[in-house]
Amino acid sequence: MSQQVVIPHVSRIEGHAKITIDLDDAGDVADARLHVTQLRGFEKFTEGRPYYEMPAITARICGICPVSHLLASVKACDAIMCVSIPEPAKKLRELLHYAQFVQSHALSFFHLSAPDLLLGMDADIKVRNVLGLAEKYPDAARDGIALRKFGQDAIERLAGQRVHPAWTVPGGVSSPLSRENRDAIAAGLPAAMAIVNRALSLVKGLVDKFPEEVASFSNLSTMYAGLVSPKGNLRIYDGNIRFRGQDGQIVSEVERPSDYSTYIGEATLSHSYLKAPYYKPIGYPNGIYRVGPMARLNAADQCGSEAADRELAEYRQRLGRVPQSAFYNHYARLIEIVWSLEHMRALLDDREILSPYVRAQASVNAPEGVGIIEAPRGILIHHYKVDSDGAMTWANLIVATGHNNLAMNYGVKQVASHFIKKGAITEGILNRVCAVVRAYDPCLSCSTHADGRPALQLNIRSANGTILESLNTRD
Amino acid sequence: MSTNYVSTKATLATVWLDGCAGCHMSLLDIDEVLIELASRIELVFGPLVDAQTFPVGVDVTLIEGAVSNQDDLKLAQKVRANSKVVVALGDCAVTSNVPSMRNSIPVRQLLQRVYVEGADVNKVPPHDGIPSLARHAVPLHEAIRVDVYVPGCPPKPGAIARVILQLLDAKNPDLSGFVKFG
Numbered sequence: 327m328s329q330q331v332v333i334p335h336v337s338r339i340e341g342h343a344k345i346t347i348d349l350d351d352a353g354d355v356a357d358a359r360l361h362v363t364q365l366r367g368f369e370k371f372t373e374g375r376p377y378y379e380m381p382a383i384t385a386r387i388c389g390i391c392p393v394s395h396l397l398a399s400v401k402a403c404d405a406i407m408c409v410s411i412p413e414p415a416k417k418l419r420e421l422l423h424y425a426q427f428v429q430s431h432a433l434s435f436f437h438l439s440a441p442d443l444l445l446g447m448d449a450d451i452k453v454r455n456v457l458g459l460a461e462k463y464p465d466a467a468r469d470g471i472a473l474r475k476f477g478q479d480a481i482e483r484l485a486g487q488r489v490h491p492a493w494t495v496p497g498g499v500s501s502p503l504s505r506e507n508r509d510a511i512a513a514g515l516p517a518a519m520a521i522v523n524r525a526l527s528l529v530k531g532l533v534d535k536f537p538e539e540v541a542s543f544s545n546l547s548t549m550y551a552g553l554v555s556p557k558g559n560l561r562i563y564d565g566n567i568r569f570r571g572q573d574g575q576i577v578s579e580v581e582r583p584s585d586y587s588t589y590i591g592e593a594t595l596s597h598s599y600l601k602a603p604y605y606k607p608i609g610y611p612n613g614i615y616r617v618g619p620m621a622r623l624n625a626a627d628q629c630g631s632e633a634a635d636r637e638l639a640e641y642r643q644r645l646g647r648v649p650q651s652a653f654y655n656h657y658a659r660l661i662e663i664v665w666s667l668e669h670m671r672a673l674l675d676d677r678e679i680l681s682p683y684v685r686a687q688a689s690v691n692a693p694e695g696v697g698i699i700e701a702p703r704g705i706l707i708h709h710y711k712v713d714s715d716g717a718m719t720w721a722n723l724i725v726a727t728g729h730n731n732l733a734m735n736y737g738v739k740q741v742a743s744h745f746i747k748k749g750a751i752t753e754g755i756l757n758r759v760c761a762v763v764r765a766y767d768p769c770l771s772c773s774t775h776a777d778g779r780p781a782l783q784l785n786i787r788s789a790n791g792t793i794l795e796s797l798n799t800r801d
Numbered sequence: 802m803s804t805n806y807v808s809t810k811a812t813l814a815t816v817w818l819d820g821c822a823g824c825h826m827s828l829l830d831i832d833e834v835l836i837e838l839a840s841r842i843e844l845v846f847g848p849l850v851d852a853q854t855f856p857v858g859v860d861v862t863l864i865e866g867a868v869s870n871q872d873d874l875k876l877a878q879k880v881r882a883n884s885k886v887v888v889a890l891g892d893c894a895v896t897s898n899v900p901s902m903r904n905s906i907p908v909r910q911l912l913q914r915v916y917v918e919g920a921d922v923n924k925v926p927p928h929d930g931i932p933s934l935a936r937h938a939v940p941l942h943e944a945i946r947v948d949v950y951v952p953g954c955p956p957k958p959g960a961i962a963r964v965i966l967q968l969l970d971a972k973n974p975d976l977s978g979f980v981k982f983g
Contacts, residue, residue, distance in 0.1 A: 367903040367911040386899040389823020455850040593922035597929040
């Protein structure tokens with residue numbers, strides 16, 4: 327008899343999603359799907375709004391990485407105004423962005439995934455969370471809280487508040503950085519670096535202890551996309567979109583943001599409110615590529631800062647030049663925190679960072695603009711069209727999590743197939759099915775900007791479509 | 802598989818409906834107070850824990866987000882039936898805020914714009930295994946009775962810590978001077 331298993335609530339991810347697993351007559355996995363269950367419609371309901379409202383509105387797509395949307399949005403607005411923003415403003419935006427990478431990566435690693443990595447994939451469901459972590463591994467929990475706090479505090483000192491700040495504006499930022507705040511942020515850097523170094527030691531000891539997860543967490547050959555500098559360094563605020571193949575060869579490099587749509591297409595999936603972008607020159611679905619920490623390290627030649635490059639060399643020595651299991655995102659994420667902290671140090675030491683020249687004023691000088699940045703979970707694209715008065719006539723938003731949609735679906739099926747044999751399903755197995763999604767640190771809040779939230783639901787359905795078991799219905 | 806929690810600690814649940822998670826981030830922004838709370842409360846449901854069903858007899862439930870689809874409505878009703886105190890956390894729960902910006906647009910037009918006009922392949926709105934969108938995104942009190950309102954986009958961490966601690970001490974929360982809309 328075939329059957330269907332449903333995980334209604336994929337937990338410890340940033341959003342709502344559901345998973346359906348179809349089993350065949352022998353009880354083995356026939357298919358599995360990730361459903362993102364909400365849509366919010368930002369592309370439609372922003373029509374008619376003034377373009378300069380877009381940063382504040384689109385920040386509300388996501389409270390986890392509002393800075394990402396703020397930056398992609400103001401860059402699209404800069405393009406509509408045709409301004410080249412003052413250099414200090416660019417540096418301040420970058421500083422804000424690095425701080426966000428630190429807090430968001432800390433959240434993903436410590437608050438969301440460390441319970442799986444430290445307490446174990448099969449740990450008691452009641453303690454397999456950040457509070458359970460605090461009881462068993464209080465030092466790790468305190469490290470996580472402190473590192474996230476460092477990033478959030480830097481955002482507050484730069485931008486006035488931690489979530490949805492109104493500081494980044496079309497043309498630059500609204501106020502300069504004070505000496506006092508610069509010194510306060512800089513004072514926290516050594517402790518933050520010590521925390522991430524402890525976490526790196528931890529992860530290096532762990533990566534070899536999860537061979538089954540490494541083997542099954544979206545362990546597949548794809549392309550990888552990330553922003554890089556002309557020299558091939560890792561970039562997050564601007565840069566070329568580079569696509570690199572699994573064989574290590576560079577497939578293409580997109581220099582102008584406005585050319586993105588020549589390379590990236592979007593497919594609707596019947597089972598999800600989250601669309602699936604694909605690499606257009608190859609087509610759907612073979613044009614699968616991934617974004618995010620591991621993909622960025624794969625796409626770049628090097629990080630471009632000393633400590634991070636040292637870590638990257640060790641990472642590549644252990645995992646190869648182009649690792650492909652999504653499990654390694656945890657390791658890559660920590661290297662990116664090291665890199666972010668090094669760049670924060672360099673920017674805070676830059677004399678120009680206290681400059682009062684932080685904003686260019688202009689009005690509408692172009693009918694459309696594209697802003698592209700790296701959100702913590704991957705490439706984020708805001709594309710706006712406006713009329714001559716600056717009222718929005720059209721918007722397209724391609725969010726980081728979307729790029730990974732095809733690979734996450736593949737991963738869910740791969741993990742389920744790997745662990746579910748002859749219909750035997752344990753809670754720990756279902757947790758692993760969720761954990762592969764968690765490895766991508768998906769922001770399903772972002773991903774459903776179209777309108778809604780993801781609730782991960784797991785259906786086990788028989789081959790003839792009958793639902794065998796609906797574990798965990800969240801109702 | 803509903804779980805009955807037997808605990809000497811007070812039980813807290815958090816729920817994320819149609820919102821951006823910013824209120825949950827502001828909850829985490831209470832930083833070290835989290836460790837203090839860990840000794841007084843058990844977190845029994847929400848995006849940060851793995852429980853799949855809403856437990857019975859929860860002392861306090863914080864709800865972020867507007868009610869925008871059938872899943873939201875069913876979950877909100879279940880929360881109400883199983884919680885002693887329900888807190889509308891943040892502007893989306895209190896007023897429906899940004900999610901309600903779509904309310905003037907028919908759902909069919911939204912789906913058409915995003916999945917047909919906004920796609921290159923498979924130009925058909927999704928329909929398999931996902932909840933339908935409600936005609937309107939509404940504030941929480943239009944769906945269920947709400948005991949405490951905490952506005953803000955998001956509410957400040959201090960306000961969230963204050964409301965939790967006052968409820969744990971069985972006080973009527975006094976948030977004057979701690980909250981504002983937006």
